[in-house]
Amino acid sequence: MSASKHEDQKSKTTRREFITQSAVATAVAGISVARTAHVAGSDALKIALIGCGGRGSGAADDALHCRTPLKLVALADVLEDRVQRSLKALNEVEEIQGQLELPAERQFVGFDSYKRVMDLDVDIVLLTTPPAFRPLHYSAAVEAGKHVFMEKPCCVDGPGYRTMMEMNKLADSKGLKVVVGLQRRHQSSYLEGIKRVHDGAVGDIILIRTYFNMPGTGPDYRKRPATVTEMEWQLRRWGRYTWLSGDHIVEQAVHEIDIANWIKGDETPVKANGMGGRQVRIGCGNGQIFDHHFVEYTYADGAKHYAQAKQQPGGWTHVSDNVHGTKGVMTVGSGPYGMGGDSTYGGGEKRTLGAKMESPYRREHQDLVDAVVNDTQLNDGYHGANSSMTAVLGRMATYSGDEVTWEEATSSDLELAPGLESYTLATLPPALPDAEGNYPIAVPGQTKAW
Amino acid sequence: MSSDSKKRSSRREFLKHSSQLAATTAIAGASIPYVYPGESNTIKISLIGCGGRGTGAAANALATTSGPTKLVAMAEVFDVRLKTSLKTLEDEFGDQVDVPVDRRFTGLDGYKKAIECLGPGDVVILATPPAFRPIHLEYAVEKNCNVFMEKSFAVDAPGIHRVLEAGKAASKKNLKIAGGLMSRHYPPLEEAVRRIHDGAIGEVITCWAYREHEPVGFRPKDPGMTELAHQIRNYSNFTWLNGTFLLDWLIHNLDVCCWVKGAWPVHAQGQGGRQVRQEPDQLFDHYSVEYSFEDGTRLLAQGRHMTNCWAFFGDVIHGSTGSAVLGEGIRIPQLYKGHRQTADNLLWQHTGPMSNAYQIEHDRFFEAIRKDEPYNEAERSAYAAMTGILGRMAAESGKMVTWDEAMASKLVLAPGLETKTLESDPPVLPDSQGEYAIAKPGFTRVL
Numbered sequence: 001m002s003a004s005k006h007e008d009q010k011s012k013t014t015r016r017e018f019i020t021q022s023a024v025a026t027a028v029a030g031i032s033v034a035r036t037a038h039v040a041g042s043d044a045l046k047i048a049l050i051g052c053g054g055r056g057s058g059a060a061d062d063a064l065h066c067r068t069p070l071k072l073v074a075l076a077d078v079l080e081d082r083v084q085r086s087l088k089a090l091n092e093v094e095e096i097q098g099q100l101e102l103p104a105e106r107q108f109v110g111f112d113s114y115k116r117v118m119d120l121d122v123d124i125v126l127l128t129t130p131p132a133f134r135p136l137h138y139s140a141a142v143e144a145g146k147h148v149f150m151e152k153p154c155c156v157d158g159p160g161y162r163t164m165m166e167m168n169k170l171a172d173s174k175g176l177k178v179v180v181g182l183q184r185r186h187q188s189s190y191l192e193g194i195k196r197v198h199d200g201a202v203g204d205i206i207l208i209r210t211y212f213n214m215p216g217t218g219p220d221y222r223k224r225p226a227t228v229t230e231m232e233w234q235l236r237r238w239g240r241y242t243w244l245s246g247d248h249i250v251e252q253a254v255h256e257i258d259i260a261n262w263i264k265g266d267e268t269p270v271k272a273n274g275m276g277g278r279q280v281r282i283g284c285g286n287g288q289i290f291d292h293h294f295v296e297y298t299y300a301d302g303a304k305h306y307a308q309a310k311q312q313p314g315g316w317t318h319v320s321d322n323v324h325g326t327k328g329v330m331t332v333g334s335g336p337y338g339m340g341g342d343s344t345y346g347g348g349e350k351r352t353l354g355a356k357m358e359s360p361y362r363r364e365h366q367d368l369v370d371a372v373v374n375d376t377q378l379n380d381g382y383h384g385a386n387s388s389m390t391a392v393l394g395r396m397a398t399y400s401g402d403e404v405t406w407e408e409a410t411s412s413d414l415e416l417a418p419g420l421e422s423y424t425l426a427t428l429p430p431a432l433p434d435a436e437g438n439y440p441i442a443v444p445g446q447t448k449a450w
Numbered sequence: 451m452s453s454d455s456k457k458r459s460s461r462r463e464f465l466k467h468s469s470q471l472a473a474t475t476a477i478a479g480a481s482i483p484y485v486y487p488g489e490s491n492t493i494k495i496s497l498i499g500c501g502g503r504g505t506g507a508a509a510n511a512l513a514t515t516s517g518p519t520k521l522v523a524m525a526e527v528f529d530v531r532l533k534t535s536l537k538t539l540e541d542e543f544g545d546q547v548d549v550p551v552d553r554r555f556t557g558l559d560g561y562k563k564a565i566e567c568l569g570p571g572d573v574v575i576l577a578t579p580p581a582f583r584p585i586h587l588e589y590a591v592e593k594n595c596n597v598f599m600e601k602s603f604a605v606d607a608p609g610i611h612r613v614l615e616a617g618k619a620a621s622k623k624n625l626k627i628a629g630g631l632m633s634r635h636y637p638p639l640e641e642a643v644r645r646i647h648d649g650a651i652g653e654v655i656t657c658w659a660y661r662e663h664e665p666v667g668f669r670p671k672d673p674g675m676t677e678l679a680h681q682i683r684n685y686s687n688f689t690w691l692n693g694t695f696l697l698d699w700l701i702h703n704l705d706v707c708c709w710v711k712g713a714w715p716v717h718a719q720g721q722g723g724r725q726v727r728q729e730p731d732q733l734f735d736h737y738s739v740e741y742s743f744e745d746g747t748r749l750l751a752q753g754r755h756m757t758n759c760w761a762f763f764g765d766v767i768h769g770s771t772g773s774a775v776l777g778e779g780i781r782i783p784q785l786y787k788g789h790r791q792t793a794d795n796l797l798w799q800h801t802g803p804m805s806n807a808y809q810i811e812h813d814r815f816f817e818a819i820r821k822d823e824p825y826n827e828a829e830r831s832a833y834a835a836m837t838g839i840l841g842r843m844a845a846e847s848g849k850m851v852t853w854d855e856a857m858a859s860k861l862v863l864a865p866g867l868e869t870k871t872l873e874s875d876p877p878v879l880p881d882s883q884g885e886y887a888i889a890k891p892g893f894t895r896v897l
Contacts, residue, residue: 206768206789207656207748209740273760275736275752277723280848280891292721292891294738296658296750302773302789304656306740306750308721314892315848316719324655326770329746401759443726444736445758 044069044099045369046122048106050114050137052077052086055151056128059181060086063126063149063365064096068373071099074106074120076113077129078235078425083107111423118144123372125149128181130238131156131246131388132417135163138381142167145174147372149365151181153254153388154381156246158412158450161392164385172379179368180384182258184333186367187360190259193332197263202325208263208305209322210256212248216311220285223437234429240287241439242395243416243430249276249293249398250391253309257394258387259321259332260297260305268386269297269305269393271405275444276398280312284437295394307394401444412450492518493819494572496564496595498586500526500535503600504577507630508535510812511575511598512543516820520546523553523567525560527578527682527872532556558871561586570594571625573819579685580692580835581605581864584612587627587828591620596819598812600630601701603828603835605693607859610836617828624822628815629831633702633778634709635814636807638800642776642783645798646710650785652770655747657707659777661700662754662761668729678876687731689842689889690863690877696722696737696845697838700753702778703765704841705834707749710767710774714833715741715749715840717852722845724888726756732878732886739841751841772797848891859897 047070049060060072072090077083087107090100108116114133117125118140127137127150134154141148148171155161171178184190197205224233238244245251261268274295281291291312297305320334371378393409396402417423417430433439442449497508504526512519521539526532532554540547555563561582565574574590576583580602590597597620604610620627633639646654668687671680685691692698708714720739727735735756741749754761763779768789775791776783784791784799818825840856864870864877878886889896 203770206770209748275738275754277725277736279721279723279725280893292723294721294752296752302768302791304658304768306748308738308740310721310848312721312848312892315721316850324747326652326655397760401754401756403760445726445756 044071045124045372046071046073046120047124047126048072048074048076048117048120048122049086049126049128050076050117051127051129051133051151052082053128055181056126057086057089058361059126059128059149059151059365060090061093061096062359062362063124063369064093064099065362066366066369068366068369069099070369071101073101073122074108074117075102076108076117078109078111078113079232080109083109111425114140118146123147124368127151130235130244131251132238132244132420135160135167136421139163139167142171142174142176145176147177147368148381149179149181149368150384152258152384153246153250153391154180154384155388155392156243156250157392157414157416158389158410159415161385161389161410164381164388168379168381168385171381175375176379177368177371178379178381178384179364180380181364182255182380182384182387183360183364184255184259185262185380185383186364188358190333193330194259194262197323197325197330197332198265201328202323202330203327205263205303205323205325207303207324208260209320209324210253210260210305211308211318211320212253212256213308213310213316213318214252215313215315215317216281216291217286218281218313219283220281221283222285224433229425230432231423231425231427231429234287234431237285237287240285240289241429241431242288245289246388246392247289247293247395248311249290249295249307249309249395250388252311253293253307253394254388254391256319256321257305257307257391258383260307261383261387261390263321263323263332264299264303266383266386267299268390268406270300271403272297272393272397273403274394274397275401278441284433284439288431288439288441290398290442293394293398295397297390297394396449399442399444399447400449402449404450409450414448414450492520493816494520494522494568495575496523496525496568496572497521497535497575497577498525498561498564499576499578499582499600500524500532501577503630504575505535505538506808507575507577507598507600507812508539509542510809511573511816512539512546513809514812514816516813516817519573519816520548522548523555523564524549525555525564527556527558527560527679529556562589565590565593565595568593568595571596571819573598573816576600579682580698581609581685581690581867584609584616585868587613587616591616591623591625594623594625596626596815598628598630598815599831601831601835602693602698602838603629603831604839605690605697606839606861606863607836607857608862610832610839610857613828613832613835617826617832620828621826626815626819626825627828628811628825629827629834630811631702631705631827631831631834632807632811633706634827634830635811637805637810638781638783638802639706639776641800642774642785642798643710645785646767646769646774647712650797651767651772651774654711654767654769656768657711657749658766659700659703659707659749659751660753660762660764660766661695661703661779662752662756662759663763664757665727665735665755666695666733668731676872677879678870678874679872681876681878684731687729687733688876688878688886689732693835693839693863694734694737694842695755696739696751696753696842697835700751700841701834701838704749704751704837706765706777707767708834708837710765711743711747711749713743713745715837715853716744717742717850718840718844719850720751720841720845721848721891722889723891730880730884730886732888734845734889737841737845739845741837741841766791843896846889846891846894847896851897855897861895861897
């Protein structure tokens with residue numbers, strides 16, 4: 001699917017024409033006629049935001065900067081103050097003021113607020129809650145016939161992955177367009193760099209090295225105040241709980257893990273082993289997650305991916321994607337916009353893309369809207385789910401200390417949050433603190449991780 | 451090794467000439483004695499450090515067949531360990547073991563007395579915990595003894611420099627130094643590495659080094675035992691003594707990767723922690739370190755001491771056309787085409803008789819002494835240890851550390867070790883809960 005972007009203009013047009021024609025044919029036969037007609041008209045597309053945290057508000061803002069007219073018509077979040085904070089933040093962005101239509105009756109609060117959005121006449125939903133809810137919300141969106149932008153990661157466990165993959169197919173069959181917030185897939189420097197890798201610039205691939213090493217924070221011994229429920233406490237600090245975020249190897253390093261799969265032609269690894277722990281970012285206030293992970297992924301042809309994910313203060317901070325092949329090495333990207341370089345050998349190429357680049361965080365929304373308007377095939381959900389699951393596989397390896405196969409991971413029945421669809425703020429979350437306020441933390445060799 | 455005998459003899463002749471030249475120089479230098487015991491003289495041996503490895507090394511030395519050997523002195527901190535070792539060796543080697551009570555030395559200064567039982571050109575086996583190696587090596591060289599030293603060779607950069615200097619001093623005195631990286635003397639591995647160097651798997655692009663297994667033991671402190679003695683008895687568990695298992699246990703497979711690559715790393719970054727281990731000591735239970743070579747290729751090292759986890763012990767090498775599985779833990783080295791190490795991809799594997807690298811390293815060492823061939827592994831051994839130390843520095847600090855920064859480090863893990871007795875305070879002490887400081891990435895000073 002991403003390959004189409006590399007085709008020359010002529011074949012691109014041909015391909016687009018073909019898809020348009022075939023989509024029209026399908027549309028005539030099926031239910032999406034009305035929608036296609038609607039979006040092709042002069043009306044602005046209607047979007048709605050589900051998950052009003054910082055990333056969600058940012059995603060809405062980015063979407064509203066599309067060249068195509070869009071209106072944001074609803075907000076939804078479990079927590080009232082999040083909705084209000086998002087509303088306030090969006091109201092402060094001058095250039096999108098004409099695009100906000102958010103009356104009180106379309107500000108939805110509660111665990112089931114996403115359902116209210118699905119009942120509305122909106123074209124695109126932005127799914128930006130903590131990842132635990134993604135499969136549930138994505139399923140609802142696809143069932144309701146909405147186009148989807150969803151933040152990464154797409155799942156935190158095996159059952160969630162299977163749901164995502166099933167829903168991807170349903171989305172395709174309904175002609176729905178899906179973009180996942182793995183924005184490097186929509187970033188010109190990566191598109192160009194990975195095309196070069198696919199064209200053989202470094203030869204056959206032997207090793208991919210990726211890093212998501214961030215400073216993180218230090219120890220945190222804060223405890224839940226009696227005034228909030230355990231569920232609310234965890235939701236507000238969702239990154240620190242495995243059932244909510246998947247751990248930072250899933251929540252954050254999925255960006256780089258996705259690049260590795262992309263480099264390998266959207267293959268997923270056959271197995272992983274790794275190690276990790278919680279050495280610096282300790283204390284009950286830091287929930288359950290590790291502060292360091294290292295995973296050795298193996299692909300079917302024996303190629304390796306060394307993935308490092310760290311959130312520790314004071315250490316080596318670094319984000320990059322690098323590929324070693326039989327002919328050389330390339331740093332496909334380093335830093336948030338992939339502008340850096342690295343050492344080379346064997347005539348390898350040092351990449352320095354100095355030119356100003358379109359923000360990939362905006363580009364991904366434009367790509368989605370273009371696909372909706374032109375009815376071209378676009379479903380990031382497959383690589384989104386596969387790469388999220390690859391990251392989950394890595395976490396299974398670091399938590400268990402065991403070697404885990406893709407097969408074992410994807411067929412796992414271990415649900416991190418059983419019964420999630422009926423949670424309320426009063427529900428006891430799946431990870432609970434002990435008498436001292438400490439949460440269960442994985443112990444390699446003992447933890448059942450899949 | 452595999453060159454024909456003509457080549458070998460001419461090489462030997464050359465070496466003989468050059469050592470005669472060295473001898474001449476030595477005579478001219480006056481203060482530097484020229485010593486070697488010749489083919490038939492009995493080489494006396496002192497064993498410093500009578501644990502399992504020391505006892506094994508002494509047994510290997512006594513089993514060499516290039517000429518008569520005799521164990522004459524032993525030094526060990528713990529009397530009971532010395533007695534056990536002596537009994538084992540006496541049972542196996544009878545008259546070759548002649549260590550009367552007055553040549554059995556305990557305490558931290560026992561090494562001096564044991565070395566002083568030897569004459570110039572005799573052999574000292576250094577097999578104490580690594581922290582003491584530089585001190586003992588310097589003294590052995592000062593006393594004109596040949597040295598077999600077990601790994602690891604030092605635990606910090608100043609220690610590495612002392613080993614390097616002692617190695618140079620030994621060369622000037624025409625003394626032989628062997629370092630206990632026995633994998634370098636394992637013929638099947640030598641053959642595999644030769645094939646890789648000849649291009650069997652193309653250019654070496656990635657090396658993976660592993661040593662993963664059950665945790666090391668811990669013996670609680672006996673009543674009346676000093677803290678220093680307690681830590682020495684659990685030397686694998688304290689950083690100042692063994693430099694962590696990334697160094698002391700992974701050194702072989704790090705060294706094999708560097709041998710295969712033909713280079714030492716230029717920088718390293720990594721991580722580690724203590725996720726499962728509860729014993730009152732300083733050990734991390736897992737490490738992963740990424741080393742970079744000058745040409746941008748990588749060595750990825752993994753060490754884990756945990757129960758019930760995935761475990762692999764060996765090296766996996768990826769070249770531009772194939773891969774290899776070899777190193778410590780892999781008795782039968784294998785080369786493969788491509789990067790899947792499956793039976794149908796097998797290019798070569800060792801098929802000849804198995805051999806004992808622990809014995810061969812002593813056979814070669816004693817032969818070099820008797821034939822007076824140049825034999826000095828000090829530099830290579832020191833750099834192998836430095837590779838482990840660099841990795842430990844990276845993992846404990848969470849920072850990127852260069853080889854040059856690491857080598858320039860003045861941080862001594864055990865200051866004043868020379869003058870310590872078993873009653874002295876060790877460099878780390880337990881807190882009021884009986885727990886010891888554990889490295890904290892981002893905060894721990896390693897340079």
